[in-house]
């Protein structure tokens with residue numbers, strides 16, 4: 001049985017005081033030993049204060065990116081070792097916005113996954129196709145390539161413990177969510193790709209999220225599907241009430 005994982009991704013939103021207010025409003029409203037892993041993905045600026053505020057609670061903090069080296073002359077980047085030292089437990093990598101606007105490749109994402117794991121954190125590895133790829137019938141082949149390349153060289157145990165987020169790019173922030181059946185089919189491609197590369201036992205353990213216009217009103221439909229173990233949520237995870245409603249719908 002895979003434990004559901006709901007992760008909010010704030011993207012480049014919120015000020016420091018808004019971020020703390022969110023965590024204060026949420027952290028004590030998640031029951032101890034919750035049946036759901038609850039994660040909030042913050043800009044790097046607020047990671048330290050949020051990790052401190054959430055310490056000892058069920059709410060876990062995620063970065064939205066990091067570099068793949070722990071230290072050195074990489075102006076403007078954030079070290080995975082330094083992020084881990086703050087008490088951050090997850091890092092989202094390979095989000096389609098990072099791939100598109102910051103030209104991240106599968107190779108970068110693979111190096112980041114290794115660095116995140118080496119620092120004791122859990123990567124949330126994103127993949128997803130464009131509308132053009134979907135309409136051309138290329139979704140499965142594209143997702144297979146992203147997953148194979150992104151996870152290349154990891155051990156079976158490392159893959160079993162990470163999270164993959166499938167986010168069709170055309171469904172992100174558009175209000176056009178994928179149908180639950182279509183999302184499940186592609187999450188099934190992720191699982192099958194992992195089974196072929198790392199074995200069925202690993203594939204049965206890895207948690208796969210769907211992301212793209214998930215809201216408290218539709219999350220149950222996704223969570224009812226065989227291959228969907230959680231959600232990566234943007235817009236509907238920005239307000240504490242809505243984030244708590246997502247958790248409530250899943251538990």
Ligand SMILES: O=C[C@H](O)COP(=O)(O)O
Nearest residue numbers: 009172173212213234235
């Ligand atoms: O990382 C989250 C996704 O990009 C989904 O964003 P959204 O829920 O606003 O569509």
